[in-house]
Amino acid sequence: MADTVLRVFRGDAGGGATVDYQVPVAPGMVVLDALHYIQGHIAPDLAVRWNCKAGKCGSCSAEVNGRPRLTCKTRMDALPNDEPIVVMPMKSFPKIKDLVTDVSWNYAVNRKIPPFQPRPGADWKISQLDVDRVQEFRKCIECFLCQNVCHVLRDHDKKEQFGGPRFFVRVAGLEMHPLDGANRIGLLKDELGLGLCNITKCCTEVCPEEIHITDNAIIPLKERVVDEFYDPITMLFRKLRGTSEKRN
């Protein structure tokens, strides 16, 4: 069986370099299999996160030949075989060791989002059509590849002002839940910095779950922010009634 070379980042927050490993390639092999081979036979201290190995848990994110991917779903035979396969950690998060990065910031952002709050007296009969829209957002496996590739985070490192596509998807799932009664529009505008997104769709391109992050989550949420804060007619209504109407 043919061998291939995996060029893997080894190092930590203090620095590091890529190291080449010779790996035998079996049919249907994915990059994560190759990383496991390295752990099992060459470098048992190679740090890699993984769990399900089936694209369901979102643990094994890395940058393969410069592209953010789940290594468990990246087939070796889909990559050029005459040059080394370069595997680097996600760039937007601080390095811990080798391919493992510190993604704790994501968990901190998540905590800011008010949970699902059923409307008082909600009827728990829901049509599949209404469920479908929200289920798209709830498919998210939290691989954080969208966060990694978003230029607001990757190039401008605005982690203090910006929530990132993952959490716009999460808020969309809550805001569009047919029975939710909470309002997170102010949070989106102020704390999650939705306005910083200029819809380049990089997040949508890398989503392994094929969630239409930009079109179905971010743009409708931007519209809601506009309606709530910048639409003169709504503002007038609100002034007159003293409330804002939640819409799902």
Place this chain on the structure above:
Amino acid sequence: MTANYEVKEHDVLIIGAGGAGLRAAIEALAQGASVGVVCKSLLGKAHTVMAEGGIAAAMCNVDAADSWKVHFRDTMRGGKLLNNWRMAQLHAQEAPARVEELEQWGALFDRTENGTILQRAFGGHTFKRLCHVGDRTGLELIRTLQDRGVQQGIDCYMECTVTRLLVENGRFVGAFAYWRETGRFVVFKAKAVVIATGGIGQAWTVTSNSWEYTGDGMALAYEAGAELMDMEFVQFHPTGMVWPPGVQGILVTEAVRGEGGILRNKLGERFMEKYDPKRMELSTRDVVARSIYTEVREGRGTEHGGAYLDISHKPAEYVKKKLPSMYHQFKELADVDITKGPMEVGPTCHYVMGGIRVEAETGQSTVPGIFAAGEAAAGLHGANRLGGNSLSDLLVFGRRAGIAAAAHAKSVKSGATDSAQIQEAEKELLAPFSNEGESPYAVHRDLQTVMQSLVGIYRTADDLERASTELQMLKARATAASVEGSRMFNPGWHLSRELKSMLIVAEAVTKSAMARAESRGAHSRIDFPDLDAAWEKKHNIIVGEAGAMVRKEMPIPDLPADLQEILAQE
């Protein structure tokens, strides 16, 4: 001397952040306890995310004739009457409320025409009973519980591994652990612990289980003096992927069969007609797994040693809608379009029915202060688990363990942890850095080979004897295994500790399998192919005594008359 570890203190410590652990944490918190959850991975990555088919609960949304009694009966029959009947009863009675609760916390299940939660058919269930979200029900469950728990205020210690429970005067007082990231030590002082660490599949070569499933919780409880029960019952899920090699063992959800998938051998025969003509593909998992195995062994297997599973007779859009992750999994990993042609599938080590012996109502083990729930606990599923009964198990008994652990914590004062125990735990953990043996990965591969080839679907006394001898040698190799590099995020070092857990559970499985001289549910002995009425009345118990693993037997109490009546009905 300054301590080599930091200290965290909670009323209730939960080990494991899958469905059972999170449900227990939410409930313990609701009882007013301070709760810490320790997990080996990041929050939200636990094995529960891999559960696909659904949550079994007699909601009666699709089949009005369903009831807790029918669910109870299905569970007991599926488990070949070895189940703890009280657990089976509580489970069937409480599951619907646990599902409704999830919905109130934001979970969104697939719907029926009139807007209620949709339920699908599954193996061994008389009625359409599984509440589901396409084929990613586990993700929905864990995300809902995760968000609920975080918002309610659980403290979560991610990427942290517990290596020892600290016991003083026969009761639990804390746990010793290390941070995977830094390799530094931490002691959790607590008054009660809920073990929710899941299963043991990593001891087999072909498994649907992730690296986390190394039997840690069972080994921790065993070492703390608790009893394990019915460890011989290891479920081989009938349908794992068999090709290509890298994906071998990855789960193919039973929902494929629930939605109408048909199994065929290479001759095109629908072979389940021979093995279970009444239930066919929706027979129980033990039966379907043995049927596929037998077809392959007798030369009627597919090119890569499996069976064909075909759902392509259903409309392509329906398949993509109801089985989206299966569609993508096969397309991306195996170049197979399941809307056009069959999948190749074969048995994969999936679940263990055995585990820590617990009281039905509370999940309390035989050691005060140590509770267990979910796959780590034994009892509910008997000799074979029905699909869909795992997610409901997590919710029902996770909640119960959370209540009981919080109550226990209120009733006791925190105990002092013993520094000698802690020092011993530190020493043991650091030993691989000064050892001069082989890589833990080499020992792990050989352990998997032994369990796969000698303690698999079909067992014999000879194979089990050999396995037992091999395990003793592997234990010596594991103790001598050495690791390279630093303590920072070092998977080889992490594995060296997990090997110890795997070897304890592997020995418990083998010892129990050797004793049970009959075939029942997931335990099939070629040398004892039939059910034995005497074995229907007893559990195998494994307990440590003076450093040695001892097997005992425990009689199963008779069913009360009302449950007997339910069981007798058709």
